[in-house]
Amino acid sequence: MPDAASAGLLERLAEGPVVCAEGYLFELERRGYLQAGAFVPEVVLERPEAVAQLHREFVHAGSDVVEAFTYYGHREKLRLIGKEHLLERLNRDALKIAAEVARESSAILAGNICNTNLYRPGSQASSDQARAMFTEQVGWALDAGVDCIIGETFSYAEEALLALEVVQQAGLPAVMTLAVHQAPETREGWSIPAACKRLADAGADVVGLNCIRGPRTMLPLLREIVPAVNVPVAALPVPYRTSPAEPSFQSLRDPGYGDLPGGRPFPTALDPFTCNRYEIADFTRAARELGVRYFGVCCGAGPHHIRSMAEALGRTPPASRFSADMSKHAFLGSDTSLLEHNLAYGGEL
Numbered sequence: 001m002p003d004a005a006s007a008g009l010l011e012r013l014a015e016g017p018v019v020c021a022e023g024y025l026f027e028l029e030r031r032g033y034l035q036a037g038a039f040v041p042e043v044v045l046e047r048p049e050a051v052a053q054l055h056r057e058f059v060h061a062g063s064d065v066v067e068a069f070t071y072y073g074h075r076e077k078l079r080l081i082g083k084e085h086l087l088e089r090l091n092r093d094a095l096k097i098a099a100e101v102a103r104e105s106s107a108i109l110a111g112n113i114c115n116t117n118l119y120r121p122g123s124q125a126s127s128d129q130a131r132a133m134f135t136e137q138v139g140w141a142l143d144a145g146v147d148c149i150i151g152e153t154f155s156y157a158e159e160a161l162l163a164l165e166v167v168q169q170a171g172l173p174a175v176m177t178l179a180v181h182q183a184p185e186t187r188e189g190w191s192i193p194a195a196c197k198r199l200a201d202a203g204a205d206v207v208g209l210n211c212i213r214g215p216r217t218m219l220p221l222l223r224e225i226v227p228a229v230n231v232p233v234a235a236l237p238v239p240y241r242t243s244p245a246e247p248s249f250q251s252l253r254d255p256g257y258g259d260l261p262g263g264r265p266f267p268t269a270l271d272p273f274t275c276n277r278y279e280i281a282d283f284t285r286a287a288r289e290l291g292v293r294y295f296g297v298c299c300g301a302g303p304h305h306i307r308s309m310a311e312a313l314g315r316t317p318p319a320s321r322f323s324a325d326m327s328k329h330a331f332l333g334s335d336t337s338l339l340e341h342n343l344a345y346g347g348e349l
């Protein structure tokens with residue numbers, strides 16, 4: 001058995017399930033360090049300690065992976081906000097912050113690339129641009145000594161294949177996850193199992209889904225992916241109560257509140273749809289039952305979700321020390337030293 005403290009992603013997957021916390025954009029937006037809309041991780045440069053703190057909280061809660069916060073820290077996003085000159089520093093700093101936390105916690109250090117928002121099927125120019133963006137980011141990650149690269153949130157399978165090629169040229173293990181919107185297919189119209197199989201056959205070490213769909217609408221897709229591929233399958237839903245009628249978190253509508261900016265809860269008013277920790281545990285057990293081996297939670301994830309996921313996999317991360325124990329609650333508990341007049345009042349709460 002490899003030493004857990006030094007084992008990389010592939011060794012750990014050979015031993016059992018791996019947990020990878022995602023969702024840095026949403027959590028740092030909620031904390032007031034990042035702007036919804038453009039969603040660019042300038043926080044890496046402006047408040048590096050806030051990024052390091054969130055990495056630490058996720059590891060404390062059970063994440064085996066520290067994913068450098070370079071999601072949407074790519075050239076197209078920096079161009080959009082007029083700060084392309086900060087691109088390299090942002091990437092190198094994000095990797096350095098993640099590396100420090102990974103080192104102190106023996107977690108896996110992962111680089112990250114994602115959808116470019118430039119890629120267009122059939123356009124060679126867009127493919128070239130996307131490839132150049134992946135190449136520069138993977139290069140910085142390689143310099144930082146990452147163990148693997150997570151390529152995530154791709155709606156076009158062809159864009160994911162392009163990203164995979166770049167990761168492979170760098171000689172790094174690749175986790176490739178697709179983002180599935182309302183239609184259960186990629187944006188170019190491939191079935192999800194077929195797209196995952198293409199990625200696996202092209203050499204991806206882990207394939208699966210991240211973001212966009214909540215547990216309830218991701219699970220049916222996972223059921224089809226697992227038997228279609230011969231590599232570990234990843235499942236990182238958003239922690240929101242999506243449904244067959246509203247399968248993506250962008251498609252959720254809130255009849256309980258009529259004044260939402262833009263008319264929809266996404267992205268800043270999803271709170272009433274948030275999955276509780278028990279729903280995340282249920283999802284984890286169900287996905288594991290299907291054969292999923294790489295777990296996480298994406299946009300909207302809090303450390304309590306990650307802890308719940310880790311515990312559902314039989315782990316006891318440091319944060320489990322504080323997992324709920326209601327036995328000593330003054331009104332609802334069972335401890336024999338609790339006062340009877342309070343316990344008797346429990347039903348009145």
Ligand SMILES: [Zn+2]
Binds near residue numbers: 023211238298299
């Ligand atoms: Zn996400």
